[in-house]
Amino acid sequence: MSAGGDGPVTVLARGEGLAAWRQIADGLTAEIEAGRLAAGVQLPTEAALAARFGVNRHTVRRALAVLAERGLVRATQGRGTFVETPRLAYPIGRRTRFSEIVSRAGREAWGDLIAADSVPADPATAEALGIAPGDPVLELQTIHRADDTPLSTARTCLPLPRFAGLDQAYAALGSLTRAYAEFGITDYTRRSTRITARPASADEAARLDLAQGRVLIVLTSVNVDAAGVPIQATRSLFAADRVELVVEG
Structure with missing residues (x-):
């Protein structure tokens, strides 16, 4: 699952009991833990992620909230969402x-x-x-x-x-x-x-x-x-x- 905002659309599994926001959150978590989204990197905008995953911005916002709750990203008002740096x-x-x-x-x-x-x-x-x-x-x-x-x-x-x-x-x-x-x-x-x-x-x-x-x-x-x-x-x-x-x- 790619997290960038400029590549091809990432197809989510439908009708398999796993909500779209959960799939997005888990996919981005995997990319952060694998280092493909490096510490300090700014994530694409909500609009770009919504286009990437073929969902609405509300779904993306819920996924990003999960990442914040996991301590993996931080949202800075007016600047965007960033991958957390190591402790x-x-x-x-x-x-x-x-x-x-x-x-x-x-x-x-x-x-x-x-x-x-x-x-x-x-x-x-x-x-x-x-x-x-x-x-x-x-x-x-x-x-x-x-x-x-x-x-x-x-x-x-x-x-x-x-x-x-x-x-x-x-x-x-x-x-x-x-x-x-x-x-x-x-x-x-x-x-x-x-x-x-x-x-x-x-x-x-x-x-x-x-x-x-x-x-x-x-x-x-x-x-x-x-x-x-x-x-x-x-x-x-x-x-x-x-x-x-x-x-x-």
Whole structure:
């Protein structure tokens, strides 16, 4: 079964009890697993696939939804549907750096700032940062990408007034490590990481180009500066289909 949009029509089996959308999904799955549809490749449009398989676009859309549920493709609004890349090995240790990890894998790392605000610290954030509940913190909402693929979305809180304006540095530099350097912090370490998992909500799935309900790895972490002072409390949500956590001793 060929997946391209410019070749001859692929004839589906009719009247044999297997729905057309299932045949399309299984055929595309086989091509992905065999490497004939390589990681990162954009699939033909729904219209092209509908012509290829002799079905309507609704049938193609259902087949692509199945592939997304299997974690084999991701649909990016306005750009199309792409074959997922292999899982990225993501070490968790004393010096966990998103940009360094992604760059070592030969991919381009970047963080997008979605929103930033000064908010009162909730009890959990206050405890993590060693401040009083209600003290002001800078809250960042971010998405982190490897090439064009979103790997995680995060909520990060930093104590104020120490990091007033860091959101602007992050927006310009696309990296917390580079933004910290603008504030005189040349190194920092991970004090703690807690790992859980849960299904993605609709909003989280949209941010990460995931099918709703796909599994997220939840990392709750605290970083400290060279003097051991907490500087960052973060809850990161990783697409479980795209990363493999490696816990370092």
